[in-house]
Amino acid sequence: MRISRLYLDLPLTPGDALTLPSAAAHYLVHVLRLGQGDALTLFNGQSGEYAAQLSSVSKKAVVVSVGDYRPLDCESTLALTLVQGIARNEHMDYAMQKAVELGVQQIAPVITARTQRIDAARLQSRAQHWASIIESACAQCGRNRLPVLLPVQTFPAWLAQAPQGQRLLLEPSATLSLHSLTLDGPSLSVLIGPEGGFTDAELAAALAAGCLGVRLGPRVLRTETAALAMLAICQARWGDLG
Numbered sequence: 001m002r003i004s005r006l007y008l009d010l011p012l013t014p015g016d017a018l019t020l021p022s023a024a025a026h027y028l029v030h031v032l033r034l035g036q037g038d039a040l041t042l043f044n045g046q047s048g049e050y051a052a053q054l055s056s057v058s059k060k061a062v063v064v065s066v067g068d069y070r071p072l073d074c075e076s077t078l079a080l081t082l083v084q085g086i087a088r089n090e091h092m093d094y095a096m097q098k099a100v101e102l103g104v105q106q107i108a109p110v111i112t113a114r115t116q117r118i119d120a121a122r123l124q125s126r127a128q129h130w131a132s133i134i135e136s137a138c139a140q141c142g143r144n145r146l147p148v149l150l151p152v153q154t155f156p157a158w159l160a161q162a163p164q165g166q167r168l169l170l171e172p173s174a175t176l177s178l179h180s181l182t183l184d185g186p187s188l189s190v191l192i193g194p195e196g197g198f199t200d201a202e203l204a205a206a207l208a209a210g211c212l213g214v215r216l217g218p219r220v221l222r223t224e225t226a227a228l229a230m231l232a233i234c235q236a237r238w239g240d241l242g
Contacts, residue, residue, distance in 0.1 A: 004032050005041045005049070005139040007146075012042055012050050016066040025062035028054065040064070045138070045146035048072055074142055076103035078239035079165070079187040082231065083158060085112040085194035087223045089126075095192070095227040096130050100137035100147055102231040103239060107134070108150040108189075110158050114196040123152055155202055159209040165189060167211040170230055171203060172220050174213035178230070181214065183238045190234060192227045 006024060020028070028034045036057045042064070043049040051067035082099045086092060086109050099107055109130065111118075118126070131149055138146055165187025168178070191198075191211060198206070207213060216229055235241040 003039055003041050004028070004034060005043065005142070006052075007135040007139050008042055008044055010044060012044050012066055012069075014050065014066055014068055017055060018064050018066065020062045020064055029057060029062060042066060043138070043144045045135075045144070047144060049144050072142075072144060075105075075145055076235060076239040077186065078103070078235060080104045080231065080234060080239065081106040081108060081163070081187075081189040082227060083108045083110055083167075083189055083191040084227060085110055085155065085192060085198070085223065086115045086118070086126075086152070087194040088116070091195065091222070091224040092126075092130070093133055094224040096133045097137045098224075098228045099231060100134050100143065101141045102228070102235055102241075103143075104147050104231060106148045106150060108158060109152045110155045111152065112155045112194055113199045113202060115194050127152060155198075156205065159205055159211075162209060162211075163187065163189065167191060167206075167209075168214050168230070168234075169198070169203070169206050169211040170216065170221075170226050171198070171213040172215055174215040176212060176214050178214045178216060178233055179237075181212070188234060188238070190227070190230045192223055192230065194223055197223075 008024060010018065034054055036054055038054050040052050041049050042052045048069055048071045050069055053065050055065040056063040080103060082104045084095055096107060134146055134149060166184050167189040169191040191206065221229060232241065
């Protein structure tokens with residue numbers, strides 16, 4: 001029987017009894033239908049996880065008892081970053097979720113020329129939503145460390161301070177294939193454009209900044225498919241898949 005996992009942004013110590021925040025309590029009791037005495041697993045995004053049990057369930061409060069710490073870690077040895085041009089809501093959500101499942105360590109949402117215009121308040125709301133997707137995806141796939149969600153910035157700003165390591169930009173017109181590459185070091189950034197891709201000016205700027213343009217095959221992939229395919233291939237070649 002699969003044990004439910006729950007992320008809590010709280011210090012966790014064996015022997016503690018914690019009153020759950022209302023959102024977490026609602027999720028366990030009304031969504032997962034857990035009751036008093038049921039087992040679950042807690043993690044707080046730092047490292048490892050904790051056995052736990054629902055010790056009290058009432059309308060006023062849901063209390064969980066924290067059990068033994070388990071130093072489990074399923075992080076990839078490949079320090080993988082997804083640089084994702086901000087896409088439509090459902091496409092961005094899918095890319096974020098699958099990136100977590102595929103073991104990325106960082107996600108950098110970037111505003112590109114073809115990103116739909118978003119006001120500051122809406123952008124903040126979307127960033128909070130993405131953080132919740134990351135937490136849920138970690139709970140589902142068994143990760144105990146949360147990938148870092150970097151602050152939203154423009155694509156030129158990301159290029160200006162791009163991290164060290166190889167940077168691969170997916171571009172259907174590129175002549176270099178992903179399978180022909182040799183990884184240069186343990187860090188890798190994958191750059192994916194939004195719907196419509198990067199503009200010619202953005203492609204030129206990325207190449208001038210040291211990014212390598214690569215292609216996956218003869219077909220043009222949707223932005224969310226492109227992110228999944230690139231990350232899966234990178235993890236299969238240089239990380240922990242397969």
